[in-house]
């Protein structure tokens with residue numbers, strides 16, 4: 008049978024990718040009565056990076072009915088700090104955020120969280136299958152056909168709608184040639200889990216994550232529920248070039264040695280897994296949706312994870328995509344308008360994070376984060392951004408606009424440092440490094 012023939016549908020919606028984005032939309036759709044098949048190419052539990060969640064994510068877990076399960080497997084997260092070059096730091100605590108965003112979130116091992124969400128979807132009536140890969144999708148006037156590979160067997164599935172939640176694999180993004188790499192973020196990340204990493208002295212419970220800037224990027228410290236700590240370094244292309252044949256572990260150690268504040272935290276640390284590398288980093292697809300298809304989470308775009316936004320954006324986009332898919336299945340004439348609103352709404356939120364990310368390592372931003380002033384509640388607005396409240400809260404958005412003005416004025420006052428930073432960023436953008444897929 009070829010893809011254009013009409014066949015009885017195997018399901019209403021086929022979701023490819025059983026990460027947080029895929030499991031979230033599959034659960035919500037099943038709850039609205041749709042027949043959903045969720046396909047995951049690997050088998051849970053499987054390692055995944057992305058272990059620090061945002062407070063704005065908590066209501067989505069609650070709506071899914073999975074908050075108690077998350078609480079049981081996560082470590083409470085109460086804020087974030089961004090240590091200064093001398094190792095001293097200031098903690099941005101979520102309980103000072105504006106509006107009604109929860110004052111907490113969680114630090115998780117993704118293999119546990121992603122398995123929980125996948126099984127939760129199954130428990131809500133989703134036909135959730137593992138070790139099943141979607142290889143290609145074709146669209147016709149009636150529905151979609153997906154080519155599937157499982158246990159060495161090839162088969163096809165027919166559905167009325169297709170959700171691509173395949174993460175950085177971006178199945179449709181590649182197939183339809185939608186992916187555009189960001190020249191402004193050609194960084195790569197290396198990371199591992201360690202035992203024996205010291206917490207910050209003011210955080211005896213390990214409930215705060217640390218983001219330490221250094222000359223060539225930034226590093227994270229995320230205490231995990233089992234007592235280990237996730238440590239990673241996001242490096243600019245220029246520093247990656249300096250690797251010169253060093254293996255991953257040696258390069259990680261060499262990099263941590265130049266991160267201010269890292270040496271004392273790592274003094275008694277032992278690595279408990281291989282160092283992994285992820286390169287070719289930030290991208291966005293030109294389109295987010297089309298007739299009978301929609302992209303959620305990393306399948307659409309990937310932002311540098313300095314503000315831990317990825318899982319929230321995956322689950323938030325899944326929650327918004329629910330209304331598009333549900334609406335389009337009920338009334339196909341509404342599809343284009345629903346998709347347009349979806350794309351516009353999400354782009355605004357992504358851009359708000361992206362503005363901060365682009366300037367994160369600039370001297371002006373460094374100074375503003377090192378010594379925050381709560382003039383006109385601007386610092387609280389920044390805390391709300393750090394909590395993920397970047398979409399609808401007018402009060403927060405007004406504070407972020409004031410912050411941008413302060414940033415612009417500070418840049419004018421420090422014109423030479425600002426210009427030097429611009430030149431460095433341009434130079435880094437021209438430097439290409441050959442780190443592509445995730446490797447060990």
Ligand SMILES: Cc1cc2nc3c(=O)[nH]c(=O)nc-3n(C[C@H](O)[C@H](O)[C@H](O)COP(=O)(O)OP(=O)(O)OC[C@H]3O[C@@H](n4cnc5c(N)ncnc54)[C@H](O)[C@@H]3O)c2cc1C
Pocket residue numbers: 023024025026027028029046047048049055056057058059060061139140141142172173174175176177178196197198239285303304305306312314315316317318319321
């Ligand atoms: C270095 C680094 C650090 C990060 N740190 C954080 C952080 O601290 N906090 C945070 O929130 N985010 C972080 N992120 C981002 C976070 O990992 C992602 O944004 C998040 O996992 C996206 O969820 P998703 O569901 O869209 O994709 P994924 O979680 O990647 O899930 C996609 C799933 O699809 C499956 N799949 C892929 N292709 C196919 C196919 N063809 N058929 C079937 N299944 C398929 C994959 O196996 C995977 O399970 C980080 C990312 C990186 C690279």
